[in-house]
Amino acid sequence: MDVDFESLTVMVIDDSKTIRRTAETLLKKVGCAVVTATDGFDALAKIADNRPxxxxxxxxxxxxxxxxxxxxxxxxxxxxxxxxxMLSSKDGLFDKAKGRIVGSDEYLTKPFSKSELIGAIESQVRLTSA
Incomplete structure (x- = not known):
């Protein structure tokens, strides 16, 4: 099953403007709607409104x-x-394990490539729609 990127709303939460802008540009190129947030508090308000x-x-x-x-x-x-x-500049086992404990579905190390970003979406969207 192919992923229909144009029907997806993706949220990117990062305090780095560069990371937000990079991810937003890559995601918009494949047709995703993108919502960005600067931190967790900002994100929680936007999640309810945008339902990513x-x-x-x-x-x-x-x-x-x-x-x-x-x-x-x-x-x-x-x-x-x-x-x-989860996005992190550290590629540590501890970070990955802690991410799993709080319920994260996957872990990407920054800087991520376009293929890593798209690949993560493909694998997760396939899992949730399967």
Whole structure:
């Protein structure tokens, strides 16, 4: 089954403007609608309004980090099944394990490539629609 990117709304939560802009540009090129947020608090308000199909969240953010944000998303019955992919500049086993504990579905190391970003969406959207 091919993924219909044009029907997807993707959220990118990262305190880095560069990462948000890079991801947004790559995702818009394949046809996704993109919603960005600067941190977990900003994201939580936007998730309810935009109902993204998949969420990318940076681990290291001020106020509410990626682990806390992911846990809050996964603890909400409406968004429990929404795939959450952690983004981190560290490729550590501890970070990956901690991400799994809070319910993340996948883990990408920054800087990510277009193929990694698209591949993560394809694998997660296939899993949720299968």
């Amino acid at each position: 199909d998949i969420i990318f969240v940076d681990i290291m953010m001020p106020r509410l980090d990626g682990y806390q944000t992911c846990a809050l998303i996964k603890n909400n019955s409406q968004f429990k099944s929404t795939p959450v992919i």
